[in-house]
Structure formats: C-alpha cells, structure tokens
Amino acid sequence: MAAVDVAVTPARKARGGSGRGALGILFAPVTLLIVLFLGPMVIMGAMSLLRFPPNTASGYTFQHYIDVLTDPLNWKIAWTTWWIATAAMVIMLAISLPLAYYMVFRAGRWELFVLLSLVLADELAPVVKIYAWQVILGRNGIVNWLIPGPPKTWLLFSPFAVIVTLAASYITYTTIPIYAAMKAIDASMFESAIDLGAGWWVQSRRILIPLAAPGIFIAMILVYIPMLTDFVTADIVGGTGSYMMGQRVRDLILGAGDWGAGSALNLVMLVLSIVFSLVAYRLARLNRIQT
Amino acid sequence: MSAADPSGAMSHEGEIVIEAVTKRFDDVTAVDDVSITIPGGEFFSMLGPSGCGKTTTLRMIAGFERADDGRILLQGKDVTNVPPAKRNVNMVFQAYGLFPHMTVTENIAFGPKIKKLRRSEIADRVAEVIATVRLEGLQDRRPTQLSGGQQQRVALARALVNRPAALLLDEPLGALDLKLRKEMQLELKELQQRTGTTFVYVTHDQEEAMTMSDRIAVMNLGVVEQLATPRELYQRPASPFVAGFIGTSNLIELRVDRRDAGLLTMDLGQGERILAVGGVQEDRATITVRPEWIKLANGTPDDRASYVGGTVVDVVYLGSITQLIVLLRTGERLTVHRLNDEVGATEPEPGEHVMLRWAADHSYIVGSSPSTLAEPPA
Numbered sequence: 001m002a003a004v005d006v007a008v009t010p011a012r013k014a015r016g017g018s019g020r021g022a023l024g025i026l027f028a029p030v031t032l033l034i035v036l037f038l039g040p041m042v043i044m045g046a047m048s049l050l051r052f053p054p055n056t057a058s059g060y061t062f063q064h065y066i067d068v069l070t071d072p073l074n075w076k077i078a079w080t081t082w083w084i085a086t087a088a089m090v091i092m093l094a095i096s097l098p099l100a101y102y103m104v105f106r107a108g109r110w111e112l113f114v115l116l117s118l119v120l121a122d123e124l125a126p127v128v129k130i131y132a133w134q135v136i137l138g139r140n141g142i143v144n145w146l147i148p149g150p151p152k153t154w155l156l157f158s159p160f161a162v163i164v165t166l167a168a169s170y171i172t173y174t175t176i177p178i179y180a181a182m183k184a185i186d187a188s189m190f191e192s193a194i195d196l197g198a199g200w201w202v203q204s205r206r207i208l209i210p211l212a213a214p215g216i217f218i219a220m221i222l223v224y225i226p227m228l229t230d231f232v233t234a235d236i237v238g239g240t241g242s243y244m245m246g247q248r249v250r251d252l253i254l255g256a257g258d259w260g261a262g263s264a265l266n267l268v269m270l271v272l273s274i275v276f277s278l279v280a281y282r283l284a285r286l287n288r289i290q291t
Numbered sequence: 292m293s294a295a296d297p298s299g300a301m302s303h304e305g306e307i308v309i310e311a312v313t314k315r316f317d318d319v320t321a322v323d324d325v326s327i328t329i330p331g332g333e334f335f336s337m338l339g340p341s342g343c344g345k346t347t348t349l350r351m352i353a354g355f356e357r358a359d360d361g362r363i364l365l366q367g368k369d370v371t372n373v374p375p376a377k378r379n380v381n382m383v384f385q386a387y388g389l390f391p392h393m394t395v396t397e398n399i400a401f402g403p404k405i406k407k408l409r410r411s412e413i414a415d416r417v418a419e420v421i422a423t424v425r426l427e428g429l430q431d432r433r434p435t436q437l438s439g440g441q442q443q444r445v446a447l448a449r450a451l452v453n454r455p456a457a458l459l460l461d462e463p464l465g466a467l468d469l470k471l472r473k474e475m476q477l478e479l480k481e482l483q484q485r486t487g488t489t490f491v492y493v494t495h496d497q498e499e500a501m502t503m504s505d506r507i508a509v510m511n512l513g514v515v516e517q518l519a520t521p522r523e524l525y526q527r528p529a530s531p532f533v534a535g536f537i538g539t540s541n542l543i544e545l546r547v548d549r550r551d552a553g554l555l556t557m558d559l560g561q562g563e564r565i566l567a568v569g570g571v572q573e574d575r576a577t578i579t580v581r582p583e584w585i586k587l588a589n590g591t592p593d594d595r596a597s598y599v600g601g602t603v604v605d606v607v608y609l610g611s612i613t614q615l616i617v618l619l620r621t622g623e624r625l626t627v628h629r630l631n632d633e634v635g636a637t638e639p640e641p642g643e644h645v646m647l648r649w650a651a652d653h654s655y656i657v658g659s660s661p662s663t664l665a666e667p668p669a
Contacts (some may be wrong), residue, residue: 189389192387195375195376195381195450196376196381
C-alpha cells in the first residue's frame with residue numbers, strides 16, 4: 001500500500017499540481033475579467049435585443065439585427081473598413097518582415113536598440129501620434145514641402161492618410177510577434193539554403209516566411225481587430241471616403257442615440273472578430289514548428 | 292586509396308586544391324598559409340582543437356568565407372571568388388539546417404528544384420538518394436519526427452542529391468550520442484566508398500577521423516601540423532602536438548648521454564635507461580612512447596630496450612585494458628596500457644614499485660632542442 005501511495009502521489013502532483021493553487025491565484029483576475037469584460041457584453045447584448053432600449057419593459061426582438069444587416073450603408077462601411085485595414089496590414093507586413101529579419105539575423109548589438117525603439121514608439125499617446133501625421137501629411141506639411149509641385153491634397157483627410165496612420169500606429173504589434181517567431185529560426189537553415197543554391201527570394205519565400213508564419217498570424221489577430229474598431233484615427237486624419245465601422249458604431253450610439261442598432265452592429269463585429277481570431281490562431285498553431 | 296589512382300593524372304574530377312590560403316578575422320589569423328591537395332574520391336579529414344582553423348578552411352572551400360590570400364581550385368578551376376551557390380560542392384552542417392516545415396522528400400528535393408531540373412529527374416534522384424542513405428518509408432515525415440541519426444541521413448541525402456564534386460562535412464556527428472556516432476562513422480565511410488565522392492570532413496575527435504579517413508590533416512593555430520594517413524600519424528607523429536592529439540601518448544624529455552650507431556641513450560644509473568633510435572644531433576630530444584608499447588619487465592631486458600623503474604600511482608580498469616599511471620624518478624608520469632586478455636591476471640597495486648621496458652624503436656623522436664638547455668633536470 002505504502003509503495004503504491006509513494007508511486008501515485010508524485011505523479012498526481014506533477015499532473016494536477018496547478019489545480020487548486022492556480023485557482024486561488026486566478027480568482028481575482030478572473031472575477032475582474034467577468035465584471036469588466038463580460039458585464040458590458042451582457043448589457044450590450046440586452047440592449048441589442050430590447051425593442052426600445054434602454055426600456056427593459058419594451059419587450060425583446062431581433063429587429064435591430066435584421067436592420068443593421070440589411071442596411072446597405074453598413075455593408076458599404078464594412079467594405080471601406082475592411083480594405084483600409086487590409087491595406088494598412090499589407091504595409092505593416094511589408095515593413096515588419098524585413099525589419100524583424102534584420103533584428104534577428106543582422107542587427108547584432110543593435111537588435112535591442114531597434115526593439116526598444118519599437119516599444120517606445122508605441123508608448124507615445126495615440127492621439128499625439130495621429131496629430132503628428134496631420135503635420136506630416138497636411139497641405140503645408142513635411143511631405144508636401146519635400147515633394148516639388150503643387151501641394152498634394154489627397155495626402156490628408158483621405159483613406160490614404162488613414163491607412164498610413166494606422167500602419168504607423170500598429171507597427172509595433174506586427175513586428176514583435178514576427179520577431180519572436182523568427183527568433184526560433186536557426187540561422188544555419190539560411191546557410192544550408194544558400195549552399196543548395198537558393199537566392200534571397202527563394203530563402204524568403206520558402207524558408208523565412210513559412211517559418212515566420214505563426215508570428216504573422218498572431219500579428220494579424222493583434223492588429224486587425226483594433227483597426228476594425230478604431231475611430232480616433234479616421235476622425236483626425238480621415239475624410240469622407242474613409243468612414244469606418246468604429247465611427248459608425250460610435251455615431252449610432254452617441255450621435256443618434258440608437259442603442260439598439262449600435263449594440264447589434266457591435267456584437268456582429270465582435271462575433272466576426274472572434275471567428276477571425278480563432279481561424280488565425282488555428283493557422284498559427286498549424287504552422288508552428290517544433291524544434 | 293584512390294589517392295594513388297594513376298589514371299587521375301589528367302582528370303581533376305572531385306579534386307580540391309588549397310593553395311597557400313590565408314584567412315584573417317580582425318587581428319586573428321584563423322588560417323595561415325595552408326596548402327592541401329585532396330585528390331578526387333578521397334575521404335579527407337581536418338582534425339584539430341576548436342579554433343585551429345579547420346572549420347574556416349572548410350567554409351572557404353564551400354564559399355562561405357573568402358580567402359584573404361591564396362587560391363582554391365575545385366576540379367582544376369579557380370573558385371576562390373565564386374559564391375557558394377555556384378560551386379559544385381555541398382555542405383552538411385553540424386546543426387544539419389534541415390527545413391522543419393518540409394517533409395524529408397521536400398528537404399531533399401530543395402536543391403534540384405532550385406536548379407530547375409525536370410520533375411521526373413528530381414523524383415528519380417530523390418528516390419535514388421533515399422535508397423542510398425536508407426530512408427525508405429520516411430519520405431513524408433517532418434525532420435522533427437525523425438531520430439538524430441535519421442536527421443543526419445536526411446542532411447546527407449539533401450547534399451548528395453545534387454551530385455556534388457565534393458561533400459563538405461562540418462562535425463556532422465557532433466550532436467549524436469556515442470553509440471550512434473560510432474555506427475554513423477562506419478556508415479559514412481561506406482557511403483563515401485559507394486558513391487566515390489570526395490568527402491572533406493572536419494572534426495575535433497581523433498578517433499572519428501582515424502576510423503573513416505584515408506588521410507588526415509592535423510591542424511593547430513591555423514597551420515597544418517602534419518598531413519598523413521591515420522597509421523603514420525599514430526606511429527610517426529611529426530610534432531609533440533600531433534603525438535598528444537592523436538591517441539594517448541607519453542612525451543619524455545630525453546637527455547642524450549651516449550650516442551652509439553644511431554642509438555641514443557639516457558642513463559639513469561643502476562642499469563636503468565631510456566633509449567631511442569634516431570639521428571638527432573642535439574643533446575636533448577622529445578620522444579613519444581605509446582602506452583600499449585610499454586610492458587612490465589620481469590628481469591633485465593636486452594640491450595635494445597628502455598628499462599626504467601617507477602611507482603604506480605593510479606590503476607584504472609577500463610574493460611579491455613587496464614591503465615596504469617607510473618611516476619618515474621625523473622618526475623615524469625607514464626601512462627601504461629595492459630591488455631586484459633587473461634582472466635585472473637594480477638595487477639600492480641598503487642604504491643607498488645614496478646620496472647618498465649619498451650623497445651628502443653618504440654621511442655619515437657618528435658622534436659629536438661638545441662644544447663642551449665645544458666642543465667639536465669634532476
């Protein structure tokens with residue numbers, strides 16, 4: 001009996017050791033999460049289902065969902081939001097991939113400096129950064145001062161301005177996961193690729209990008225969702241052609257006072273975001289390479 | 292072996308010539324005026340401690356480092372400034388550098404695909420090389436699903452599929468455990484003989500180099516100390532460094548007291564002496580004696596044998612042999628290996644006084660020093 005006990009106890013400890021102790025540690029944050037995160041969700045869910053929110057006696061309906069999903073304006077805004085966010089994503093990846101490659105394989109002692117610069121750039125207040133882009137892209141801004149000829153007015157208060165500003169705002173969040181994924185790549189892989197005749201393009205396409213893929217998918221999760229709901233950027237540097245979903249929800253609720261439509265639209269976006277995240281997360285896991 | 296092939300007089304197939312090559316990194320001269328000719332089809336090893344320049348030399352052959360001085364000829368053509376992709380050699384890296392997101396087949400087909408070979412040709416070559424390295428049935432596995440030895444074979448196949456003029460191997464067995472390493476050594480040697488490809492092998496493990504190589508260049512501090520067959524290296528080391536690096540070796544400072552028809556004698560009194568054969572003119576020489584050549588003496592041996600007494604300080608049973616450490620009166624310690632080929636043979640105990648003997652021609656002179664060091668040590 002004693003021998004069995006001795007044999008079983010360590011095994012149980014090893015497997016279930018995180019059980020009770022971890023629950024105690026997690027109690028406070030989990031409670032906070034429920035109160036601060038799920039709480040508003042439940043309220044918003046209720047709002048989206050009430051016939052005349054916030055009147056709880058008005059009865060329940062799916063009409064708000066039907067309304068927002070059949071309103072062509074919402075579809076147009078969704079399209080704008082999607083392509084602006086995607087364009088920004090493409091720009092960020094085009095910068096982050098070479099930058100992360102440089103940091104991991106070329107920077108040497110500058111690696112930490114670049115990493116710190118990225119973190120510090122993110123520490124700046126977002127609104128200050130966005131206004132800085134007004135200065136850069138404005139009619140009398142730096143870009144127009146550098147480029148000869150008549151001022152380019154499409155630089156600011158346009159989809160272009162929103163794309164560039166979004167890309168600049170979120171570059172830290174695309175670079176760092178990709179950097180982390182590339183950190184796990186053994187540099188000898190590039191040497192063996194070169195030895196087998198691969199030029200830089202084959203190395204990038206067949207070695208670097210596939211191995212960095214988990215980081216790319218994580219970056220997309222981290223960046224797409226805030227971009228889809230961002231309204232400050234479009235408010236400050238955007239124009240009529242760059243009206244985005246975040247602005248739409250804000251205007252429905254705070255402008256028109258239409259809690260029903262605003263909440264319904266917001267929850268539709270939430271569900272889409274969760275689906276997108278799960279797919280991207282699954283892809284990141286599938287592409288993860290154990291070394 | 293094939294080094295002696297006389298038909299290769301005109302053909303440079305698989306031949307590598309390193310001509311007075313020097314490589315510096317900042318202030319450090321990693322490779323210092325090294326010249327080596329490796330005939331086609333040879334299993335050639337570069338052996339030495341870390342930092343001796345062996346890997347740098349290999350990487351210069353591969354094209355990953357550029358020589359500061361000298362030339363490298365591959366099959367008779369100067370490739371000193373040719374990039375790695377354009378040289379007809381392939382390298383097997385210590386960490387293998389296998390692509391973890393590709394299957395065994397995809398890894399092996401990587402090179403031929405880049406060379407834009409026809410699809411059927413690629414399939415044929417991959418199948419052939421998979422059979423050569425015995426990876427059948429594992430074609431669709433990822434490298435992480437393979438054992439260390441199997442990964443090693445994939446790395447070999449991925450290089451061999453390109454049919455290189457020479458295969459360059461940078462300590463490829465370093466990551467394997469001892470037993471597997473020994474198996475792979477024999478397998479590599481057999482593979483090299485079967486394919487007839489020139490193998491240039493870098494290692495710090497003298498036993499590994501001895502097991503596989505036709506010839507070995509022993510390197511130290513950026514220069515080749517000796518380039519010879521394994522047998523020559525062991526029996527006739529050219530320097531104290533080589534003697535010490537290849538196998539276990541006893542280095543003894545010989546004071547030449549008498550010189551008689553090529554027989555050098557160091558008298559230790561009471562009939563004890565250390566003998567060596569050689570034409571050294573100096574008064575002092577360094578000799579090496581392999582541990583297995585030293586025997587325990589029962590009674591005075593003949594005139595052409597060293598005969599010297601000492602105290603056993605350590606007895607280590609190593610299975611097939613027993614190793615004794617014997618402290619001589621001159622202060623030197625000799626390692627003596629006794630073959631355990633008889634059951635129940637008695638061993639000396641630590642502290643016991645023993646007499647040792649070895650034939651004069653087993654004292655091999657590896658260096659001499661001029662007579663400026665006139666004072667003999669006590």
